Amino acid sequence: MIRDALAALRARRGRTLLAALGVLAASLVVGTSVTVGYSLATGFQRSAEQAQLPDVIARFDEQPRRRIDARVSALPNLEARSYRFEDLNEDLSAGLNSTGKGAVTTVFNGRRGYKVVEGRDIRDGSTGEVVVERGVAREWDLRVGDDLFVEEHGTLRISGIAVSPDNVAFPLASTARVYVTRAQHRRVAPNVALLWLSDPDKADVTLAQARSVTFGLGKLQFITRTGVEILLSQAAGIVISLLIAFSLVALLAAGTMLAASAHADVQRRLTGLGVQRALGFGPGRIAAQQAVESALVALPAALAGIAIGALLVARPAAELIAALNELGPGATLLGPLTLAAAAVVALVVAAATWPAWRAARRPPVEILRGGDLAKRPRRRTRASATALQPAARGPRTRGTSPSFGEAGSALRGSRAAGPHGVGAPTGRPTSSDSGPHGGGSLFGLGVRFATAARARWFAAVATIAVCAGVVTLMLALASLLERLREDPGTVGKRYQLAVQLDSSQLDAARALPGVADVGERYSIDAADSFRLGEPIRLVAYPGDHTRFENPPLAEGRRIANANEVEVGLGMADALGLRPGSTLAAQIPDGGEVRFKVAGIVRALENDGRIAWIQPDKLLETRPDLTPQVVVRLEPNTDPATVTRELVNLGASLQPVGAAQTDNAAFLAVLAAVLRGVGLAVGLVCLYALIQALTVTARERRGAVALLRATGADATTIGLVLAGVAVAVAVPAAIAGVVLELTVFGPLVSRLAASFASLPLGASAGEIALVIGGLLALSVLATAFVARRVMSEPIIAGLREE
Structure with missing residues (x-):
């Protein structure tokens, strides 16, 4: 065969x-x-496993290691732990490249939470060496063995290049991360704890206990693998x-x-x-x-x-x-x-x-x-049957499909069209004929050939x-990517400008030409009280938030008072929320707030894990929150002109977030x-x-x-x-x-x-x-x-x- x-x-x-x-x-x-x-x-899960990304990352004010370790070691479901000290906004430079947003991470003994992909890791107790994040190495064209200047550490030799999937790489992330050992920063105390759990599915139990045993630690924040994935x-x-x-x-x-x-x-x-x-x-x-x-x-x-x-x-x-x-x-x-x-x-x-x-x-x-x-069709004129008669000879003609007869008819029509048709002495193509039996007849013959079978x-x-x-x-997708990067309206935002402005200037901002509305926007990242591993974002506006953010309603209704909340469909699916359910949120350094779910909306921002509330309860818990002032413009208004007027009022411009990075x-x-x-x-x-x-x-x-x-x-x-x-x-x-x-x-x-x-x-x-x-x-x-x-x-x- x-x-x-x-x-x-x-x-x-x-x-x-x-x-x-x-x-x-x-x-x-x-x-x-x-x-x-x-x-x-499969990129995130694969990278998290190979880099041994911790199940929980806890950040807090700098504490003595013994004090924090005594509390962390008492947590249930804990398999392993290690500590770090993160020092932000440090100066880094190599050759002609430099940044003032360096994150110098001092690692202690234990698991690292990153994977070295080139060279080798820094050795505990060693000095004069540094491990550089791969994004920094690629952007600055650094190799193993090159020198890197690190503020407060001097010039260090690069021993390895690492990948840590707990954030996107530099320069997509503005922070350039490097890692040094404790021996190069002897008096440092940790402000980050990395926790690996025996059963990651029971992270809620560990987090609930962690919140109680770490009472008194300032600026305590938890983020889980799920939270990291959402941040990415x-x-x-x-x-x-x-x-x-x-x-x-x-x-x-x-x-x-x-x-x-x-x-x-x-x-x-x-x-x-x-x-x-x-x-x-x-x-x-x-x-x-x-x-x-x-x-x-x-x-x-x-x-x-x-x-x-x-x-x-x-x-x-x-x-x-x-x-x-x-x-x-x-x-x-x-x-x-x-x-x-x-x-x-x-x-x-x-x-x-x-x-x-x-x-x-x-x-x-x-x-x-x-x-x-x-x-x-059976109904054919005798002339047509005669014209097509040659096509019926032999099995190669396959029934009555257009062949010799159709071609002959087209040729006869072409000759009748004028002296320049097919078969004319000049031999010019019939495509130049404009008569009803010239090029159109041959083009129609091609259509018949195509549609016969x-x-x-x-x-x-x-x-x-x-x-x-x-x-x-693909073309529609490319256009959407541009809108996701530049147009806040893609994610349901109706305002075009965001600024930091003193509240006493709000009325003056509303009176500016071209301004349709001005409002205060509060935003904070929190965690669900029942499932502490699920990060959520709360957005609050005084009054009707649909004036500035109007995501389409999927179920239920809009909020009517300070006790209600509209949740994104992504959050509703993750937490099992429906209209009438209770949303309980743990506010960082602020306790808990509870709301009744009034409606569910289709929101793109933060993977749909976002909720809209009125700010009363949020400000009772966190009175130190500073709102962002958002400005909705009238149609056909030049944003640059309004921006100049706002700056004259003392405003500092802030980017209006869409759903996509602006990294070119x-x-x-x-x-x-x-x-x-x-x-x-x-x-x-x-x-x-x-x-x-x-x-x-x-x-x-x-x-x-x-x-x-x-x-x-x-x-x-x-x-x-x-x-x-x-x-x-x-x-x-x-x-x-x-x-x-x-x-x-x-x-x-x-x-x-x-x-x-x-x-x-x-x-x-x-x-x-x-x-x-x-x-x-x-x-x-x-x-x-x-x-x-x-x-x-x-x-x-x-x-x-």
Whole structure:
């Protein structure tokens, strides 16, 4: 069977190469999607485990180690502990690079909580050495053995480069972290405790006990692994979720393309299957033969495509992982890629074997007639029947599909159009004719060629439509990333400016031209009292908060008094809250506040773990809180003008937070990842168009040869093939846009942030760009196939009939 399969593949080298290219193109998408999706989806957990990230990080005022250790060691469920001293806003410099926001961390004996990825760790008791965070080393081009000046420590030699996934890397995080030993800072006392738990699922018990035994410690704060992950999400989590969801949709596009390609290949071979059945081959034998042939084509093509796709985005994905201070998958990526290759091969084999088995079950005569083509209506004029009569000769014409008769009609119309038609002495192409029977007739002939085999035409349209939908989604995603970085309205904020301003100047700020409203905004990060490991954010406005922040309401109603709260859907899901439930929050250094849940909203900020309240109870607990003054502008008001007026009132401008970082380098890395995945999808679109044109040209060799025999040049043949391409590309483009608006956009929005409403609809400009791009690809595919057709001897095509 394998010998027969190899012989069959050699006999049709062109089709075999075309099928292999299709598998290769789709596997490119699979390789890029799996590489990006797996690397990002598993990055934090993988890095936390390898770096031995503690389950709980406690920060407090500097305390003698013996005093703090006596309290920490008494905690239940404690497996291990170690201590640090963090000194912030220190000067660091190396060569021409420097920063005043250095975080010099003095490590004590015990577990470190970071992983050294280059060089070695600092030794306990050693002096003159420093371990540098990888982000600082990459940004400043530092190597092991280089010198780094550290304030209060002098010039130290870099012994190692480390990754600590409890925060994003420098410069995405403004703080540059380095690590030294206690021997270089002998009188230091710890202000950070790292706790590893025997059972991380029981962290609430440990935290509840920790709050009681550490009573009296100033500025006590706890953060868990879950809290760290949420903090990372504030920098790039929503973007990572969007990329992962985008990768899933790209995988769907690749699967559709593979299935359609394999099905089309079987449809092309219906005549051969009919001959095999007539010779006595059973359906099972034919299906098995088809499976072997498909596997022999798919296996090397899938392996090559997935490998190329993985390499295509390996560098951008690694840059993205490094920016998040996480570790790459390394050799563990081979497992998902191998599974992906097996899935591609299995899909190709199944997609080719199933239609072959179904076709082989039919009578041989029915198979030879070509059951995939559309049936021509019985009501035909005698003239049309006579015109199409030559097409009925021989099984290669496959029933009554357009062939010699249609081509002859087009040629007769072209000659009637004027002296410059096909067959005219000048030999000029019919595309220059403007008459009703000139170029339009040949273009229409191409459309007839494409749509005669309706099943095949539908498969080609569906494949390209899915790819076009993915490309449209990619453009919409890129636009969303820009809005997430720059537009606070993306996360439900209605104010444009935020300042620090004395409360006595609020009325003067409201009176400024162009100012619609001014309000005070309080914000504090807290923890749920019942589940202390769950960090939450409380935002308070006096009065109606919807004047400044108006996230869409998902359930319940808006708050009406100081005892009620609106919670984000992310918080409601994490804590099991519903309208009528009680939210109890532990305020840092302030005790507990309780509210009744009035409503649940779809909020994007802080992964939806955010709540809106009135400030009365919060200020009773923490009267030292200073509000931020937010300013909502009237439409068409210049923010710069209002900002100058506010500064004249004594205000200091503060950035208005959206959901995305403003780090340009990080956004450039994201753009590179998107380009890599988008390039792979674009190649799939191009292949699908070339395949549709090649299949049609191959099946209509006789008609195309007749056109050439009567004087048609490359432009004329290109016009016919352009009709084929447009008949596929235009409906595919329209269907792709509809898919993005109705399926892909909402699907990715739910996958990336089920707790919020993400605007992922494409704009009119993006839709026009996709349609124009598909038409450009159609021109490219038409030129490629027309060149191949014109290189074939005319007599070879005429023999097909």
